[in-house]
Amino acid sequence: MKKLAVLGLTAALAGISSAALAAPKPFEAIEYRQGIFKAVKWNFGPMGDMMKGKTEFNAEEFKSRADNLAALSKMPLEGFVAGTYSSKTAALPAIEDDWETFAKGMESFQTASAALAEAAKTGDKGEIGPAFMQVAKTCKGCHDQFKD
Amino acid sequence: MKKLAVLGLTAALAGISSAALAAPKPFEAIEYRQGIFKAVKWNFGPMGDMMKGKTEFNAEEFKSRADNLAALSKMPLEGFVAGTYSSKTAALPAIEDDWETFAKGMESFQTASAALAEAAKTGDKGEIGPAFMQVAKTCKGCHDQFKD
Numbered sequence: 137m138k139k140l141a142v143l144g145l146t147a148a149l150a151g152i153s154s155a156a157l158a159a160p161k162p163f164e165a166i167e168y169r170q171g172i173f174k175a176v177k178w179n180f181g182p183m184g185d186m187m188k189g190k191t192e193f194n195a196e197e198f199k200s201r202a203d204n205l206a207a208l209s210k211m212p213l214e215g216f217v218a219g220t221y222s223s224k225t226a227a228l229p230a231i232e233d234d235w236e237t238f239a240k241g242m243e244s245f246q247t248a249s250a251a252l253a254e255a256a257k258t259g260d261k262g263e264i265g266p267a268f269m270q271v272a273k274t275c276k277g278c279h280d281q282f283k284d
Numbered sequence: 285m286k287k288l289a290v291l292g293l294t295a296a297l298a299g300i301s302s303a304a305l306a307a308p309k310p311f312e313a314i315e316y317r318q319g320i321f322k323a324v325k326w327n328f329g330p331m332g333d334m335m336k337g338k339t340e341f342n343a344e345e346f347k348s349r350a351d352n353l354a355a356l357s358k359m360p361l362e363g364f365v366a367g368t369y370s371s372k373t374a375a376l377p378a379i380e381d382d383w384e385t386f387a388k389g390m391e392s393f394q395t396a397s398a399a400l401a402e403a404a405k406t407g408d409k410g411e412i413g414p415a416f417m418q419v420a421k422t423c424k425g426c427h428d429q430f431k432d
Contacts, residue, residue: 168326171319178316207355
């Protein structure tokens with residue numbers, strides 16, 4: 137069961153006002169998380185191009201994008217709220233059915249992104265490479281199971 | 285003239301490969317910046333509700349959202365690339381015509397968001413209030429002039 141749903145339920149039961157009760161509309165949650173992933177791709181793409189040698193490696197730009205990614209990686213989870221897996225989304229209902237695995241996957245994405253931002257500080261492609269691959273792996277890990 | 289455009293031109297003139305040459309397609313730039321602003325709203329909305337007393341003030345949640353906002357505030361500028369002001373966007377061509385003012389406005393948004401994240405650390409609504417209003421002012425500052 138989702139953390140937000142639990143929070144909402146707890147708050148409702150307690151009859152108190154809380155931010156969790158000001159629930160976003162389903163389309164807002166979908167647009168929010170899709171927006172975050174577009175920003176993830178916007179940063180991850182050029183980093184990938186640099187790693188593959190398709191574009192020149194620019195340590196400063198790479199570091200800035202890795203910082204962005206580390207910040208963004210913390211954001212999408214709260215957009216996966218109940219009742220937002222039926223239309224205009226590639227997110228599968230499996231997310232609701234196996235929330236624990238999904239949330240763990242998102243945590244791996246956060247951890248790997250934070251590690252990449254750390255590695256990027258060195259400006260050393262040799263150090264960055266494995267950290268970058270680790271992030272890519274966490275993307276694929278969730279997409280295989282939870283994305284249409 | 286835009287920084288990215290200048291970078292792209294410089295790179296092209298020098299005949300070198302650079303990340304700036306792997307230019308995004310216009311729709312990608314539009315979707316990227318719109319995605320960021322959706323995430324800004326997603327975080328700013330609940331913060332506003334707390335400040336207005338519509339929802340209970342939760343210092344920890346407020347701080348987390350202020351941190352998100354500070355990170356997000358650094359991101360949209362690079363999505364405002366040349367040739368992306370004609371369709372599927374509320375961004376006005378005035379951005380291209382008066383890039384300097386627009387970029388300064390974005391800088392004010394970043395500075396105010398960073399200050400809000402600092403104020404949020406205190407957990408004191410009295411300290412947070414003015415910092416929050418300052419961010420809201422920077423939003424309005426750009427929207428009035430550069431958003432349809």
